[in-house]
Amino acid sequence: MGPKREPLSRERVVAAAMALADEKGESGVTMRAVAARLGVEAMSLYNHVAGREGLLNGMVDAVFAEIELPAPTADWKTAMRERAVSSRAALRRHPWAVGLMDSRRQPGPATLRHHDAVLGALRAGGFSVAMAGHAFSLIDSYLYGFVLQELSLPFNDHAGLEEVAGDILNDLPAGAYPHLTELATEHALKPGYDYADEFEFGLTLILDALQPDERPQ
Amino acid sequence: MGPKREPLSRERVVAAAMALADEKGESGVTMRAVAARLGVEAMSLYNHVAGREGLLNGMVDAVFAEIELPAPTADWKTAMRERAVSSRAALRRHPWAVGLMDSRRQPGPATLRHHDAVLGALRAGGFSVAMAGHAFSLIDSYLYGFVLQELSLPFNDHAGLEEVAGDILNDLPAGAYPHLTELATEHALKPGYDYADEFEFGLTLILDALQPDERPQ
DNA sequence: CACGGTAGACTTACGCTGTAAGTCGCGTCA
DNA sequence: TGACGCGACTTACAGCGTAAGTCTACCGTG
Incomplete structure (x- = not known):
């Protein structure tokens, strides 16, 4: 009756999982989320990959x-x-x-x-x-x-480094960690670094x- | 009335979490599991560490x-x-x-x-x-x-290496990956490696x- | 051409997770 | 003595991975 759905395949599943991982990190690769991206339910994926672990196998090989x-x-x-x-x-x-x-x-x-x-x-x-x-x-x-x-x-x-390093240095007891302070101020926080x-x-x-x-x- | 429980502390929470992580891996560090090891409920931990992330902070510093x-x-x-x-x-x-x-x-x-x-x-x-x-x-x-x-x-x-390498080599198309096979058989699978x-x-x-x-x- | 059996695609349901929000009880000070 | 405030604790919820169950569509046979 309804239009026939493009069938799943290992490749399609792995590709969707990688795209999801690139966007949201490894923990974003949930079976539900991968399935949703493909328009199916989570358990359908188990026909093409051996669980979450098998999916990761495929993703690594693709890298x-x-x-x-x-x-x-x-x-x-x-x-x-x-x-x-x-x-x-x-x-x-x-x-x-x-x-x-x-x-x-x-x-x-x-x-x-x-x-x-x-x-x-x-x-x-x-x-x-x-x-x-x-x-x-x-x-x-x-x-x-x-x-x-x-x-x-x-x-x-560099901008992010400046922000984080600044925050950390500000919270530091003055004079503690002299070499760390030296590296930050005289090297890592200099413009070209x-x-x-x-x-x-x-x-x-x-x-x-x-x-x-x-x-x- | 009942005997007073040893109160929690950041140190006790972090130590319990590390022990748990050493035994069952990072994913074994669930708030429930850490709490159970200390004889309390999960949410009690949130009074001493800033959520799971804060707990990880403390664990890293302890390392x-x-x-x-x-x-x-x-x-x-x-x-x-x-x-x-x-x-x-x-x-x-x-x-x-x-x-x-x-x-x-x-x-x-x-x-x-x-x-x-x-x-x-x-x-x-x-x-x-x-x-x-x-x-x-x-x-x-x-x-x-x-x-x-x-x-x-x-x-x-070495025993584990032999097993895994053996399994992989057995499944390999003969003659494919010659350098990998060479490294395995002539070097990594030799007794002293x-x-x-x-x-x-x-x-x-x-x-x-x-x-x-x-x-x- | 009709039909029964079956493989494989899909969903439901369950025991987990992290934590926001709500409850309790103790210590303190008037 | 009494009650107030705050920290310690639990309950409750949305979302996780996946075992187990359901259903569909196809294929071989008569």
Whole structure:
């Protein structure tokens, strides 16, 4: 009788959940809310994803799919830099993804493809298997940690930093925490400062300190 | 008439919430559950903490209080290493704390003391204000990122790694993801491997690459 | 073409959650 | 002694994830 509804699918469900998460954060991804966005009831989603957890699995894999794959070039340093920059951008687009990325017991195809390409770029650059593992872990730790901090800071830009830092500094016992005060007033609250710029400093330091093994295995 | 109950206090509430979080994870910290552990009803907690969010504030500050403060010695490298090791231990004791540490709009006294001491140790080691800021951000990014990965991996020890990796590898299309397979079979699944050991590699690399400014300001 | 069986899409209903709003009882001061 | 005020506590509610139950639409068979 009524017009036939566009049927649900895993892709449609995951896409709606991601859009919702981008707008309202991970906690905004309720089965009801996702369903409402698709014009169905909550329980219909369970036919396409394995509960909330399965939905998160799909969302994580979709984030990995957004990260540019490094080519297996000899210039591993550039490949790693670009991969890190692309990952940071994806994680900033989808703040809810940090912390979910490594927790999947059943990684999706995009996740596996991503990890394989990163390792391939390091191997092509002359890293041994073991050293490629070290480098992958180190770079990802820095990447995830930086984005985690960047996203969880209670401000987004210089103006927000000024406001929050000002509030905190005002409430401080005078003279307590001298180094913190020094950093704030003489550095972080100066006009040109942007916390986001710290990313390049650390990434460059790490990439310059990393080296392929002298005798690749 | 009845025996007088030990009155609640912010400290007792926060301690109970931390114990609960350690046992059942952050999501186990429900107002009801915390209250039940203290023998009261949920709403009583609201007299001592500003809702669930205020409770989390107190829990985060308590975690900072558990981290050993670096002494303002000239040996900044040792101080930073020990601070990182102590922080990692605290974050592993309280897995729920990662991701909450930098998000507090109103940092508690232990948090402020901690940050001030870290900056103080770097300044005493010859770092300029700006370089101390860079170093703090870099080390903490690595620290938080490593612990985040370490904790979110879906296994805890070598046996668990073998099981999960085995399951994943079995489900893989043969020949797809060659570098991932290589890393697993030739490195990570070998007897002596433990992901936790990667921490030292990255920390040492970072600390060796960091240097005080040549002309401290 | 008719029809019975069944897989899969969908909804209802339940035991949870965080907390706003309301109630109680004790300590204090006239 | 009495009653007032305020902090400690509970009740009640809207909204959560999902187990269990319902219903629809299709397909193979005669």
